[in-house]
Amino acid sequence: MKRGLETIKREHGRKKLSDGKTIGGKNRLSGRNIIRLQMTFASTIRKCKHDLNLLFERSWAIFWHKYSTNNDPHHDYCSIDWCGYLKSVRDGTSYDHTSHAMPRPVLDAIKPVFESLCSRESLARVVNASSQNANESFHSLVWLMSPKHKASSGTTFEIACCLAIIIFNEGYFAIGDVFNAMCGYRGYYTDQAMIHFDNSRLHTESKENNRKKRKKNWSRVASK
Ligand SMILES: [Zn+2]
Incomplete structure (x- = not known):
């Protein structure tokens, strides 16, 4: 999402949109x-991948x-958990x-960007990839932070477990x-790094999923 949006922003540059302003700026992109x-x-x-x-x-x-x-609301897909408009309708407030x-x-x-990332086809890949081996990936996260071959203290292991649960x-x-x-405080570069980790995690998950699929198809062909 981030890369797609940044590309569009770069492509537009200083070009004016139909409202006479550039794409960037406050309350814009x-x-x-x-x-x-x-x-x-x-x-x-993360919330809906099931x-x-x-x-x-x-x-x-x-x-x-x-x-x-106000004249043209589109909240059909929103959740009342976070959508202020749906809440106001429920509560009869403005x-x-x-x-x-x-x-x-x-x-x-x-x-x-939405059309390409939020098509059913693209999202189906995410759903398949994330549902695989939930346990395995949790354990590998814990062991990554608290390696088995190094004797780590109970505290390190405990912290590793807590961080793994958050991640x-x-x-x-x-x-x-x-x-x-x-x-x-949390810095700009910390945020950037975390976004990078999240992206590469999704990328690895979907790559792993593709590899398994290929292997499965292969053995099916081979057994014929
Ligand atoms: Zn809404």
């Missing part, structure tokens, strides 16, 4: 908003929620889209919260 979109997408994958339909709807909800205006929306010309420009359930990005609690 700023560096901060790119990271936010990436984070939301990554956490959506259910392709739900993952499809919630991924598109990121786009349509931002696309909504809701103003202005501060939550992103300008439509910006969203129109980045829609191709396993929430992804590397959530480790930033630990830094935040310990140091009182």
Whole structure:
């Protein structure tokens, strides 16, 4: 997601969109908003990776929620857990889209990124890859941080388990919260590094999945 958005931003450069402004800037496709979109997408994958339909709807909800205006709301795919509009409908209170929306010309420009990453086909790969060997990948995470061949203390092992649980359930990005609690801040480069770890984790998972599939097909062909 991050790479796709950055490419679009680069391609647009200083070119003016239909509202006469460039694609970047405050409340538009700023560096901060790119990271936010990436984070939301990554956490959506983690929360919904067991259910392709739900993952499809919630991924598109990121786009349509931002696309909504007071005159033209699109919250069909949103979850009441986080969507302020759905909450306001439930509670009978008023809701103003202005501060939550992103300008439509910006969203129109980045829609191709969503179309490519949030197609059922792309998301199906994520669902398949993540459901494989949940236990195995959890254990390998723990042993990576607390190696078997080195005698590590109970504390190290315990910390490794706790970190593995965070990474396993929430992804590397959530480790930033630990830094935040310990140091009182989380830096830009820490965030970047965690996003990189999360991306490469998804990449490895899907590669591993493809390899297994190929092996399976192979043995099927071979046994014929
Ligand atoms: Zn919504």
